Amino acid sequence: MMQPFQPPVRTLLGPGPSDVAPSVLRALSAPTLGHLDPRLFVAMDELRAALRPVFGTANPATFVLSGTGTSGMEAVLANLIEPGDGVLVPVHGYFGARVAEIAARCGAEVTRVDGEWGRASDPARAKAALGGRRIKLVAVVHAETSTGVRQDLAPWRDLAREQGALLVADTVTSLGCIPIDADTNGVDGAWSCTQKGLSCASGMAPVTFSPRAVERVKARARKVQSFYLDLGLLLDYWDAPHGYHHTMSSNLLCGVHEALRLVHEEGLTKRFERTTRVSRACAKGFEALGLELLVPEAERLPQLLAVRIPEGVDDVRVRSRLLAKHDLEIGGGLGPLKGKLWRIGLMGHGATRKNVLTLLSALRLALESEGFRAKADGAAVAERELGD
Amino acid sequence: MMQPFQPPVRTLLGPGPSDVAPSVLRALSAPTLGHLDPRLFVAMDELRAALRPVFGTANPATFVLSGTGTSGMEAVLANLIEPGDGVLVPVHGYFGARVAEIAARCGAEVTRVDGEWGRASDPARAKAALGGRRIKLVAVVHAETSTGVRQDLAPWRDLAREQGALLVADTVTSLGCIPIDADTNGVDGAWSCTQKGLSCASGMAPVTFSPRAVERVKARARKVQSFYLDLGLLLDYWDAPHGYHHTMSSNLLCGVHEALRLVHEEGLTKRFERTTRVSRACAKGFEALGLELLVPEAERLPQLLAVRIPEGVDDVRVRSRLLAKHDLEIGGGLGPLKGKLWRIGLMGHGATRKNVLTLLSALRLALESEGFRAKADGAAVAERELGD
Numbered sequence: 001m002m003q004p005f006q007p008p009v010r011t012l013l014g015p016g017p018s019d020v021a022p023s024v025l026r027a028l029s030a031p032t033l034g035h036l037d038p039r040l041f042v043a044m045d046e047l048r049a050a051l052r053p054v055f056g057t058a059n060p061a062t063f064v065l066s067g068t069g070t071s072g073m074e075a076v077l078a079n080l081i082e083p084g085d086g087v088l089v090p091v092h093g094y095f096g097a098r099v100a101e102i103a104a105r106c107g108a109e110v111t112r113v114d115g116e117w118g119r120a121s122d123p124a125r126a127k128a129a130l131g132g133r134r135i136k137l138v139a140v141v142h143a144e145t146s147t148g149v150r151q152d153l154a155p156w157r158d159l160a161r162e163q164g165a166l167l168v169a170d171t172v173t174s175l176g177c178i179p180i181d182a183d184t185n186g187v188d189g190a191w192s193c194t195q196k197g198l199s200c201a202s203g204m205a206p207v208t209f210s211p212r213a214v215e216r217v218k219a220r221a222r223k224v225q226s227f228y229l230d231l232g233l234l235l236d237y238w239d240a241p242h243g244y245h246h247t248m249s250s251n252l253l254c255g256v257h258e259a260l261r262l263v264h265e266e267g268l269t270k271r272f273e274r275t276t277r278v279s280r281a282c283a284k285g286f287e288a289l290g291l292e293l294l295v296p297e298a299e300r301l302p303q304l305l306a307v308r309i310p311e312g313v314d315d316v317r318v319r320s321r322l323l324a325k326h327d328l329e330i331g332g333g334l335g336p337l338k339g340k341l342w343r344i345g346l347m348g349h350g351a352t353r354k355n356v357l358t359l360l361s362a363l364r365l366a367l368e369s370e371g372f373r374a375k376a377d378g379a380a381v382a383e384r385e386l387g388d
Numbered sequence: 389m390m391q392p393f394q395p396p397v398r399t400l401l402g403p404g405p406s407d408v409a410p411s412v413l414r415a416l417s418a419p420t421l422g423h424l425d426p427r428l429f430v431a432m433d434e435l436r437a438a439l440r441p442v443f444g445t446a447n448p449a450t451f452v453l454s455g456t457g458t459s460g461m462e463a464v465l466a467n468l469i470e471p472g473d474g475v476l477v478p479v480h481g482y483f484g485a486r487v488a489e490i491a492a493r494c495g496a497e498v499t500r501v502d503g504e505w506g507r508a509s510d511p512a513r514a515k516a517a518l519g520g521r522r523i524k525l526v527a528v529v530h531a532e533t534s535t536g537v538r539q540d541l542a543p544w545r546d547l548a549r550e551q552g553a554l555l556v557a558d559t560v561t562s563l564g565c566i567p568i569d570a571d572t573n574g575v576d577g578a579w580s581c582t583q584k585g586l587s588c589a590s591g592m593a594p595v596t597f598s599p600r601a602v603e604r605v606k607a608r609a610r611k612v613q614s615f616y617l618d619l620g621l622l623l624d625y626w627d628a629p630h631g632y633h634h635t636m637s638s639n640l641l642c643g644v645h646e647a648l649r650l651v652h653e654e655g656l657t658k659r660f661e662r663t664t665r666v667s668r669a670c671a672k673g674f675e676a677l678g679l680e681l682l683v684p685e686a687e688r689l690p691q692l693l694a695v696r697i698p699e700g701v702d703d704v705r706v707r708s709r710l711l712a713k714h715d716l717e718i719g720g721g722l723g724p725l726k727g728k729l730w731r732i733g734l735m736g737h738g739a740t741r742k743n744v745l746t747l748l749s750a751l752r753l754a755l756e757s758e759g760f761r762a763k764a765d766g767a768a769v770a771e772r773e774l775g776d
Contacts, residue, residue, distance in 0.1 A: 002438055002649045004411075005431040005642055009419045016635060020420045023392075028639055029417035031397045032408045032589055034717045043393040050390055066591065067455045067616065070634040074616045102615045195635055201420055203454065203591050203637035225613050227490045228455065228462045244722065246458040247404060247583055249591035251416055252640070254393060261390045329422045334632065 010323070012350060013359055014331035015145050015173070015304055015343045017195035017202055019350035020259075024200050027258035033250040040250055041242055043257050048238070050260035051206055053268060054198075055171070055190060056181040061209040063238045064194070064256060065229065066248050069172040072191030072205030074102050075229035076168050077139065079209075079217045080189055083107030086135035088165070090121035090156075094146035094334040095170055099139050106225065111135065117337060118147050118294045118306070123155040135165050142180065142190075143173035146334045148295050148304035148343065150178070157186030166213055172196065175206060176263055176348055177275050177303035188213040194252075197303065199348030200259035203252045262349070271348075276302045277386065278351045282344065285360040285382035289367065290375035294341055303351065305344045306333075313370040315339045321369065326362045356382050398711070400738060401747055402719035403533050403561070403692055403731045405583035405590055407738035408647075412588050415646035421638040428638050429630055431645050436626070438648035439594055441656060442586075443559070443578060444569040449597040451626045452582070452644055453617065454636050457560040460579030460593030462490050463617035464556050465527065467597075467605045468577055471495030474523035476553070478509035478544075482534035482722040483558055487527045494613065499523065505725060506535050506682045506694070511543040523553050530568065530578075531561035534722045536683050536692035536731065538566070545574030554601055560584065563594060564651055564736055565663050565691035576601040582640075585691065587736030588647035591640045650737070659736075664690045665774070666739045670732065673748040673770035677755065678763035682729055691739065693732045694725075701758040703727045709757065714750045744770050 012019050033040045044063075052062050065071055077099070081087060087108040089100040092115040100112045113129045115121045121140070138160040142151055153169060160167040168189035171180050176197025182190055188210040195202035209217070209231060217224070217231045224230040228246065237245040263271060279302035283293060286307050294306035309315050315332055319342070322328040331343035344359065360379040367374060400407050421428045432451075440450050453459055465487070469475060475496040477488040480503040488500045499521060501514040509528070526548040530539055541557060548555040556577035559568050564585025570578055576598040583590035597605070597619060605612070605619045612618040616634065625633040651659060667690035671681060674695050682694035697703050703720055707730070710716040719731035732747065748767040755762060 002434060002652055004649060005415070005418075005434065005645045007418050007421050007431070007638065007642065008427060010421060010425065012420065012422060014422055017420050017422060017638070025417040025420070025639075027393070029413040030393075030395050032400065032405050032413070032583075033395050033398060034400060034402055034405060035590070037395075037398065037711070037717065039396060043395070046390060046393065067459065068634045068636070071455065071459075071616045074614065098615070105611055105613055105615055193635065195420075195637075201637050201639035202423070202635040203640050223493055225493055226462065227486070227493055228459045246456045247581065247590040248456070249583075249589050249640075250395065250405070251413075251589035251643075252591050252637075254395065255639075257393045261392060264390055323425070329425065 008327055011328045011355060011358060013344055013355060014329045015345045016193065016347065018199050018345055018347035020199055020201060021262055021349045023262065024255050024258045028201060028251050028255040030251065030254045035247045035250065036242060036244065043253060044238065047253065047257045047260060050264055054176055054263060055208045056179060057183045057208050059208045059210055061214050061235060063207065065205040065207055065234065066246060067205050068202050069191065069193030069205050071229065072193065072207050073099065073170060074226065075207060076189040076191045077102050078106050078226045078229055079224050079231040080137055080166060080168065080213060081106040081108045082220055082222055084109060085137060086111065086133055087137045087139060088126060088130060088135045089139050090115060090126045092119060092121045092149060093117050093141065093144035095144055096141045099141065099170060103139060118149065120149055120151045120299045123159050127159055135163050138165050138167045141170040143171065143301050145173045145304065146337065148301045148306040149299050150301045153185035153187060161186065166216060173301065173304055176271065178272055178301065182208060194256050194259065196345065196347045198256065198259045198263065199350065200255045204256055275346060275351045278353065278356055279303065279305065279346045281382040281385035282346060282356045284385050285356065285378035288376040288381035289360065289364055289378035303345060303347045306341045307344065308341050309339070310372050313367060313372050318366045318370060321366045322362055326358070328358065328362055353386050396715055399716045399743060399746060401732055401743055402717045403733045404581065404735065406587050406733055406735035408587055408589060409650055409737045411650070412643050412646045416589060416639050416643040418639065418642045423635045423638065424630060424632065428641070431641060432626065435641065435645045435648060438652055442564055442651060443596045444567060445571045445596050447596045447598055449602050449623060451595065453593040453595055453622070454634060455593050456590050457579060457581030457593050459617065460581065460595050461487065461558060462614065463595060464577040464579050465490050466494050466614045466617055467612050467619040468525055468554060468556065468601060469494040469496045470608055470610055472497060473525060474499065474521055475525045475527060476514060476518060476523045477527050478503060478514045480507060480509045480537060481505050481529065481532035483532055484529045487529065487558060491527060506537065508537050508539045508687045511547050515547055523551050526553050526555045529558040531559065531689050533561045533692065534725065536689045536694040537687050538689045541573035541575060549574065554604060561689065561692055564659065566660055566689065570596060582644050582647065584733065584735045586644065586647045586651065587738065588643045591637070592644055663734060663739045666741065666744055667691065667693065667734045669770040669773035670734060670744045672773045673744065673766035676764040676769035677748065677752055677766035691733060691735045694729045695732060696729050698760050701755060701760050706754045706758060709754045710750055714746070716746065716750055741774055
């Protein structure tokens with residue numbers, strides 16, 4: 001006989017999902033509505049209006065897809081790439097590599113420019129790597145979830161403009177944590193997720209397309225290879241008179257709606273400041289413990305800190321201990337960084353003093369159980385840094 | 389200032405979503421878990437074990453995708469089709485046409501055989517339409533959501549076997565409502581949704597692939613065009629040791645887990661019987677009112693009844709009235725059937741005596757407000773049919 005599943009209450013300090021606010025969890029279990037219910041359309045419009053300032057855009061074509069962040073990546077690329085198109089992808093982490101992989105599956109001629117994992121990419125180097133090749137799209141990762149690197153978008157806009165290309169950005173780990181300023185930065189397409197900076201459950205992918213990008217999709221010679229992620233069909237659903245395309249989950253939509261409401265209740269500027277303040281204290285706490293951060297401060301995302309695992313300390317044993325003893329989740333490394341670093345997310349609702357204190361205390365005990373001697377009391381240092 | 393969204397409590401008697409049980413709604417708001425949490429893996433294994441008998445399969449490659457039913461359709465087709473492959477698609481409704489459309493976007497040479505909307509397709513006619521063409525895939529709609537037609541699978545298995553082709557089936561509207569018997573019927577791939585026969589919120593797509601289908605995907609010459617829906621990558625996540633692919637929503641998973649638990653608590657046979665019994669009574673009620681059903685009884689799905697809208701009765705006005713006055717949702721027609729019929733779903737948790745009574749009473753009043761004179765009291769007839 002199958003038993004009900006009762007998940008434990010974790011503190012989620014990995015690279016996502018982040019801690020979900022109680023009112024967002026409640027919204028997920030609101031009464032289900034049909035995908036063509038006129039009351040749902042009102043909530044969808046409110047959601048779109050609330051999402052635009054978080055992306056920093058006025059794009060009408062801003063909405064959420066019925067899939068996770070990776071579906072958002074695939075949607076933006078599959079709609080904007082036609083077979084044979086030149087696409088420039090600077091890669092300095094796992095998700096840049098994923099962008100290049102998906103672009104190739106869309107039939108792009110990808111110029112992939114690999115940089116150091118843990119540093120931002122250099123636009124001048126990428127430009128040189130192009131040689132004389134013409135490109136139609138530049139695809140960059142604004143916030144590299146595998147390393148915690150922030151990539152400034154403005155130089156890539158300039159490179160894209162020189163080429164007459166569009167600029168698209170992976171904002172999976174930036175939306176709701178740091179400013180994206182999509183319009184100011186000339187971003188023509190961006191994708192994100194709901195389970196990091198917005199602190200909702202995963203399952204939907206916020207996306208935005210500039211009017212130029214929408215025109216590009218309309219002018220395609222070939223149909224988009226994905227029917228499920230076809231922008232024209234999706235907009236036929238999201239825009240009045242709301243034709244049928246797929247059965248969007250009203251329950252997920254209610255969760256995202258409430259998560260965005262909380263973002264605006266706090267205020268974007270305050271939210272960004274809180275994230276930065278809490279993260280800076282946490283970083284000082286790590287350093288006090290004697291841990292080294294992967295990314296130099298100038299390129300570091302506040303919402304995702306990558307910490308090198310000290311020599312002689314076992315990655316899996318530490319993470320398992322945190323989970324088993326403290327119901328506390330942190331992330332491991334991806335790809336070549338597996339076993340070499342931990343990823344600590346301080347995102348949205350989870351970027352709190354309490355979480356920093358819990359993490360630094362629990363991590364210190366775990367490190368000591370591995371024979372690592374902490375330099376100082378990281379939790380006390382972070383607490384002092386945060387003030388009252 | 390953005391206000392919390394408080395959806396009304398609807399009775400969902402359209403073609404999906406169906407009414408969701410209270411314990412399933414509660415499960416959606418269970419504490420969020422990371423997508424790599426060992427406790428989540430246990431629940432995922434339980435879910436897979438519970439899902440297989442609903443499909444009627446022992447396929448190890450049975451799981452749920454992070455997207456709606458349409459993503460399931462796209463996943464099965466995109467994994468099993470390589471450019472240039474011959475694919476046979478009998479079309480007798482909106483979703484057969486969608487299968488043909490997606491297969492074409494996957495690069496298939498589609499032989500589309502159109503039949504009457506409201507009747508099942510004829511395998512002999514489809515075979516004749518092939519002429520001498522060889523095909524690699526036969527894709528049929530087991531339960532056509534646009535018309536409520538049931539398509540027997542066994543004759544298509546025989547046709548597929550003759551051709552050395554695989555057979556795949558759209559079971560979006562059949563899973564949890566009627567037997568699919570995937571293994572007995574030689575189904576190599578099937579997709580479904582969570583918001584109809586399983587009575588969960590939408591957002592995930594149950595899928596199953598036979599071992600032969602998995603081999604076909606492994607032997608592909610080209611990568612699957614979708615990274616998000618790539619079977620190999622998805623199985624790397626669902627199977628131990630569970631590598632990262634995308635951030636599956638633990639909240640949706642909890643909902644589907646609980647929905648499947650309820651299916652087995654009732655028992656599959658009992659659930660199928662209840663659906664048939666309740667539907668037969670509802671159909672008699674429609675006939676008593678003087679309404680005509682689109683599909684002859686032998687080919688009719690119990691879980692989805694298509695009723696012709698009588699001459700002089702306004703489709704939208706009636707459905708708006710039901711929604712506004714009674715919080716009751718039924719579906720309209722799709723494509724060429726728009727304005728011509730209503731679709732009434734009696735699926736999963738929603739296939740109840742009470743819902744039939746409410747619907748027939750409310751519909752009678754709505755019809756009378758349009759000047760249509762009911763032949764008899766449909767609700768009383770249905771009630772009598774159901775007995776005690």
